[in-house]
Amino acid sequence: MTDLNEAAKQRLTKAVVHLLTTQRLSGEVLLEMPRTKNQDLDAPVGLAWQDNQLVLEYNDQQLSELSTDQLNVRLQHEVLHAIWQHPLRYVSSTHPRKVALATDIAVNQYLKTPPQGTMTLADLEKLLQRPLAAHRDSRYYLRVLTHLTPAEKGRIEKAWGKLEDDDENEHQRNEKKAGKAQKAAASHQGWQTDQSVDNPDLQKARLKSLLTKAWESLSQKNRGLLPGEIQAELERLAHPEPLNWRQLLIRLLGKIPSGKQDTRARFNRRQPLRMELPGQIDRLNADIYAFVDNSGSMSDQEVANVLTQLQYLAAQLNLQVEIVPFDAKVHDEGVTRLSPGKSVSYRRTGGGGTCFQAIFDWLQQNHIDRQQATIVILTDGWGESELNVHGYRNVLWLLSTESELSVKSPQMRSVKIGGN
Structure with a gap:
């Protein structure tokens, strides 16, 4: 047999x-x-x-x-x-x-x-x-x-x-x-x-x-x-x-609307008399988290130019973008959300050493969804060589200099901003 x-x-x-x-x-x-x-x-x-x-x-x-x-x-x-x-x-x-x-x-x-x-x-x-x-x-x-x-x-x-x-x-x-x-x-x-x-x-x-x-x-x-x-x-x-960074980002994101989330604080518009049915509001979680290196070599105006292009792409795809400053740590007090139609300006604060690990620790501590969020890191690329990314893989590194990214095995792609 x-x-x-x-x-x-x-x-x-x-x-x-x-x-x-x-x-x-x-x-x-x-x-x-x-x-x-x-x-x-x-x-x-x-x-x-x-x-x-x-x-x-x-x-x-x-x-x-x-x-x-x-x-x-x-x-x-x-x-x-x-x-x-x-x-x-x-x-x-x-x-x-x-x-x-x-x-x-x-x-x-x-x-x-x-x-x-x-x-x-x-x-x-x-x-x-x-x-x-x-x-x-x-x-x-x-x-x-x-x-x-x-x-x-x-x-x-x-x-x-x-x-x-x-x-x-x-x-x-x-x-x-x-x-x-x-x-x-x-x-x-x-x-x-x-x-x-x-x-x-x-x-x-x-x-x-x-x-x-x-x-x-x-x-x-x-x-x-x-x-x-x-x-x-x-x-x-x-x-x-x-590919330039905009094409890479679009590939990461896909043309997908952000969607809504349920809330008991708002009536259901279709059935307002049904008190047990939740209403809906815009989803609060961002689709893109853009981390800006405060210790990087780009000027504030150059950073603002990149964020303006990011704002335009996000508006086309109906996505939410949060700007998160970091250097040796993530600065929660400086987190802002891009608003469609408003001009983008950026002014760096702090400016100590660069710690990429702080980004991924912050994402994990704030329970940012690993599948739904896309991470954009604007930096000169000078930081650690090893990282624990806590499972975050939708990551795009935007490098402001011709130097290579210091991380030996970066998640996703790294690309130079200049000329793209």
Whole structure:
């Protein structure tokens, strides 16, 4: 009798060979991706980080229960997660269930028959009772899931289970029937890593190398059969164009509205007689936190010019921006919010040494959301060489000099301001 694990290995090999003839890109990606058994994985297959490399994990028992067609779809689904770099972008997610649903919605739009148990755009639209934009980045759908009305959240949780852990301990969760949102998050559990051990730059480089090799192995005919969005993403990875800081920031942000938040201090305008229904106000949390180095080499006018451009971009994207001064520490008393339509001026105070660690400590202490906030750091680049970023990865360093950033492994990108 064939060993269950050996049978699983053979099935995966046959599936990859089949995809090489039917879905060439998926086959090429999987051909280069290591495979490893994981009996703790609550899904037939999934992606995970091992030694800073993305691998395909499988549970041989659950895999044996899939038909050939179901396995092929599952594998294509995982490849799409890799193409959009979801395991890298959401490696430190604080909302794993929402992330799992949002990323599944994004990739399932490129599959004729999505895997069973994964959310689709049609599923979400039906539950929200309103249309959503198609073929958008996962951050768009994550924001939708983050800014739900109580009624919308209720409908989703009735169908998919809790969207948050609600501080349940492990025993309590095991005692309850897992909802589909929890199972979806479990299938993505390999995306989470120990940041004290892993190297984000190495992970990014290896994933890019994997995808670029698969893309370059395709013939022009095979490339032409792919959806335009996938072609554009892989072409960008293979031949990246130099970007200025405004383009990089837009890429980080995405064209996503800020949304509203519920409040009991305001009547619900649509149903003012329903006292139990909350009203809505503009969300108070900023989308962009711009940290300005008071000890930097830029003049106040140069800083104001950059902030003016930032204000313009934020107004176009309907986002909130908070300006946070820092040097050896973050100056809470100097925090201000950019106001659309008003001229921007800036005057530095203080001016001691530069401490980048103070930025990330301040973000953590103020409970700034790691997924929703984008961090912009305007500095001359002279500071520490090592940082504990506390999981904040949506970071753009704007350098005011030709010097390189002192941080050895900065999160996201650093770019010179001059000439852009």
